[in-house]
Amino acid sequence: MLALGNTTLTKKEYHEGTYRLMEEHRFFxxxxxxxxxxxxxxxxxxxxxxxEALELESPEITEKAGTTKGMQTLLRLTSQNHIQLSEIADSKANILISVNAIIISVILSVLLRKLQTDPYLGIPTAVFLLSSVVTIIIAILATRPKVTMGTFEDDDVVNKKTNLLFFGNFHRVSQDKYERAMRQMMKDSDYLYSSIVQDIYHLGSVLGKKYKLIRLAYNVFMIGIVVSVIAFAVAVMINSGPPPETVTTNTSGSPF
Known part of the structure; x- marks a missing residue:
């Protein structure tokens, strides 16, 4: 922002005005x-x-535009939507973990005993158990938090290189230092709204990775269920024939 008398201009407006002035200027x-x-x-x-360089840059969020209710509502709703989507993703991952944990407990307590009398169920049981374990691992990876160093320097705040709205950037910083940095950021509307936009972007990036892993976990679970059921059916069909007849041999010499 550039102040010219009582008028405040952006860099783009200043350069455009100067360029027009030089275009209209004539030597006599x-x-x-x-x-x-x-x-x-x-x-x-x-x-x-x-x-041209200013046109390629992201447009500045001016103080006048940034303080409007429309801008605030847009940022607030976008952030809330991202948080709700994150909660939905965590809920889906928890469902997968709970269901597969129950399946594993049933397999270990029931099916493993059956293997002693019905060894042909070994392969279907192994497939079922493996798919459940892999599903749980992927679901845990989707919900596992990632924590950064949690510190920042004063120069980072001055140069607007840190996002004070994300806990991973300040959780190891003292309260006084964080309050000073927040006050400094709140005085600069451009820095403030830029931090909000960065926070929304990082939320979206995390959501993208989380939903990819959850989709993969559901695919593994679905394929594992289908393959396991088919394997159980095939194993039962192959081994469900009539039991072999027992042939007894009469060694007493009697016809009866």
Whole structure:
């Protein structure tokens, strides 16, 4: 932001205004044209490059735009939606963990005993057990938290390089240091809203990884169930024939 008298301009507005001024400017004497024309062209090229660079950058969130209710509502709803989606993902992962834990306990307590009398159930049981264990591992990976160092330096706040809204950046910092940094951030609306946007972005990144793992866990669970049922059915069909007849041999010599 640039202050010009009582008017506040952004860098983009300032460079655009300066460029228009130089475009409209004319030299009236031959001496001025000969002496200053080349310098004017060079300066206009520099301004043009600065304009292009500013257009490629992300638009600034001005104090006027950032304090509107629409902007605040947008950021608040987006953040709430991300948090709700994260809770849904955790709930789905917990369901998978609970169901497969019950399945494993049943397998260990019931089916393993059956293997002593029905050894042909070994392969289906192993497939069922393996799919449940893999599903639990993937679900745990989806819900396992990742904690960063939890510290920041004063220069990071001055240079706007740290996000004070994420606990992973300050959980090992003293309360006084964090309060000072927060007060400094709240004085700078651009830094404040930039931190909110960064927080939403990181929430989305975590959600993307979490939902990919949960989808993988559900796929493994589904495929494991199907393969296990088929394996059990095949094993039972193969071994469900009539029991072999026992042939007794009469060694007494009697016809009866």
């Amino acid at each position: 004497t031959g001496y001025a044209k000969e002496l200053l024309k080349d310098g004017k062209i060079k300066n206009m090229k520099k301004l043009s490059k600065k304009k």
